[in-house]
Amino acid sequence: MNAVLLSADLPYWAISLLRVLGGLVAVLLPAGTVVYLFLFKMLSFMQSRLGPMEAGPYGSMQLFAEVGKWLQKEDIVPASAQPEARIFKMAPLIVLASTFLLVVVVPFGPDAWFTNFETGIFYALAVSSVSVLGILIAGWSSANKYSLLGGLRAAGQLVAYELPMVLAVIGVVIQAGTMNLQEIVVAQNAGSMFGWDGLGNPYVLTQFVAFLIFMISVQAELSQTPFDMPIAESELVSGYMTEYSGFRFLIFFIGEFATAGVFAMIASVLFLGGWGVPFSWFGWTTIDSIDNWMNVAGPLILFAKMMALVFFIMWIRFSSPRLREDQLQRFAWKVLIPISLVNIMLTAVLKVAF
Amino acid sequence: MAKPKVPGMFKGLGVTFATLLATAKNGADTVQYPHEKETPPIRARGVIALHEGNCTSCMLCVRSCPDWCIYIEGHKELAPPRRAGGAARKVNKLDRFDIDYALCMYCGICVEVCPFDALFWSPEYEYSETRIADLLHDKSKLGEWMQTVPEAPELEAGAEKKGKK
Numbered sequence: 001m002n003a004v005l006l007s008a009d010l011p012y013w014a015i016s017l018l019r020v021l022g023g024l025v026a027v028l029l030p031a032g033t034v035v036y037l038f039l040f041k042m043l044s045f046m047q048s049r050l051g052p053m054e055a056g057p058y059g060s061m062q063l064f065a066e067v068g069k070w071l072q073k074e075d076i077v078p079a080s081a082q083p084e085a086r087i088f089k090m091a092p093l094i095v096l097a098s099t100f101l102l103v104v105v106v107p108f109g110p111d112a113w114f115t116n117f118e119t120g121i122f123y124a125l126a127v128s129s130v131s132v133l134g135i136l137i138a139g140w141s142s143a144n145k146y147s148l149l150g151g152l153r154a155a156g157q158l159v160a161y162e163l164p165m166v167l168a169v170i171g172v173v174i175q176a177g178t179m180n181l182q183e184i185v186v187a188q189n190a191g192s193m194f195g196w197d198g199l200g201n202p203y204v205l206t207q208f209v210a211f212l213i214f215m216i217s218v219q220a221e222l223s224q225t226p227f228d229m230p231i232a233e234s235e236l237v238s239g240y241m242t243e244y245s246g247f248r249f250l251i252f253f254i255g256e257f258a259t260a261g262v263f264a265m266i267a268s269v270l271f272l273g274g275w276g277v278p279f280s281w282f283g284w285t286t287i288d289s290i291d292n293w294m295n296v297a298g299p300l301i302l303f304a305k306m307m308a309l310v311f312f313i314m315w316i317r318f319s320s321p322r323l324r325e326d327q328l329q330r331f332a333w334k335v336l337i338p339i340s341l342v343n344i345m346l347t348a349v350l351k352v353a354f
Numbered sequence: 355m356a357k358p359k360v361p362g363m364f365k366g367l368g369v370t371f372a373t374l375l376a377t378a379k380n381g382a383d384t385v386q387y388p389h390e391k392e393t394p395p396i397r398a399r400g401v402i403a404l405h406e407g408n409c410t411s412c413m414l415c416v417r418s419c420p421d422w423c424i425y426i427e428g429h430k431e432l433a434p435p436r437r438a439g440g441a442a443r444k445v446n447k448l449d450r451f452d453i454d455y456a457l458c459m460y461c462g463i464c465v466e467v468c469p470f471d472a473l474f475w476s477p478e479y480e481y482s483e484t485r486i487a488d489l490l491h492d493k494s495k496l497g498e499w500m501q502t503v504p505e506a507p508e509l510e511a512g513a514e515k516k517g518k519k
Contacts, residue, residue, distance in 0.1 A: 042374065044377075044382075045373070045374045045377040045378060045382075046370040046371075046373050046374045046377075047373070048373055048376070048377050048382050048383040048384070049377075049382045049383065049384040050377075050382045050384065050386065053386055226363075315367060315370065315371070316367065318370055319363075319366040319367045319369070319370040320363055320366060
């Protein structure tokens with residue numbers, strides 16, 4: 001996107017505006033699709049009901065109705081949160097901002113990207129933990145013991161699962177030999193398995209353990225069931241979201257599902273080959289030889305891969321009960337982290353060996 | 355030989371996915387309410403109907419109502435004697451019979467207690483109102499519900515009909 005825009009010779013403000021619009025689309029479109037397709041429809045079908053059917057054909061306009069409803073609601077700041085009202089109001093914005101910062105590094109096509117950081121995955125893992133700040137602020141400034149408990153649980157959980165996530169990504173980084181997400185995509189699609197390049201070399205095959213650990217960590221980072229103790233609606237009354245109403249709750253809600261979409265995008269970039277198709281199909285070898293239509297097809301391919309991954313995230317979410325807080329921590333520190341360390345070691349040894 | 359144990363988590367995933375496919379194939383177990391309606395069972399406690407002619411305003415239902423949601427007013431009237439030359443009879447005339455469905459808890463004690471079969475259960479359930487005061491059903495409205503009262507089911511074989519032969 002960026003390279004295309006630069007070649008069009010637009011003024012700086014126009015490029016910035018287009019980038020903002022692109023970011024909005026890249027965050028809100030997946031979030032809306034995920035909510036409608038999975039939260040409304042798949043969840044309903046799994047419970048043998050039809051879900052929303054009234055707003056638009058098959059309830060497809062339901063989301064707009066919901067957003068309209070939330071926007072009409074009163075924006076309440078509880079009396080005990082009044083002293084820090086400004087911080088209280090800021091918290092959901094921080095959570096959503098981390099999602100927008102995250103989508104910045106996702107490559108959507110050979111020239112369709114917002115920024116092309118040399119250390120893209122490092123940046124992505126760093127800004128993904130900014131949302132912890134927002135959640136902690138929300139939990140603390142609500143001046144409510146349930147919210148505080150939820151916020152602290154969220155902080156503990158997100159810190160604990162940040163680690164296996166980073167360690168899982170290290171395996172991919174070692175194998176690709178780069179931290180640039182664009183180059184990781186190219187490395188997968190230009191690669192070959194034992195001389196056969198019909199599928200490229202998606203790292204989900206060679207780094208399957210890392211993929212599993214990454215997806216489990218994503219599940220926990222998004223605090224989706226079975227790791228939803230921070231928002232546990234039956235024990236903590238939705239945790240840090242308890243005191244939020246109206247459009248601030250809506251922002252938390254969008255943030256949750258947009259982050260699910262963006263994390264799934266990053267996972268598909270790291271493990272499933274991102275926007276690319278195996279280059280050997282069309283006789284491409286490097287990123288410069290790719291035809292221009294991939295800038296249109298790439299985002300769609302990435303979107304399809306993202307939906308497939310979100311399907312698994314949501315499927316597990318809808319099917320499992322909640323773990324206990326200590327089980328969650330034990331699983332992260334005693335199972336996931338050792339396995340991912342072994343995975344790094346093995347990857348490094350094999351990388352040197354081959 | 356016991357079947358190999360599937361971890362509960364994967365079993366759960368299987369159940370939800372099977373339900374997803376079954377719903378997509380056979381349709382949901384639920385009905386889309388305002389468009390399609392299920393007929394309630396004939397003994398469903400939907401609304402209480404009044405057969406005005408049978409009511410003697412004996413006040414038993416009013417007194418037995420746990421919510422005090424039945425209001426009866428009546429007065430005595432003189433009716434012509436049964437036999438020529440007899441004294442005029444005194445009968446209770448019903449002026450008002452209201453049930454406040456905002457209060458009613460559908461226990462059915464009034465229907466049970468009525469000695470003259472003036473109150474009946476009807477399975478009708480669509481009578482919500484936008485004003486709470488409109489939930490007070492008066493004599494004529496309660497009488498209209500009589501149209502919806504289903505036929506009493508057949509007695510079981512060997513059961514004896516109570517009351518006067």
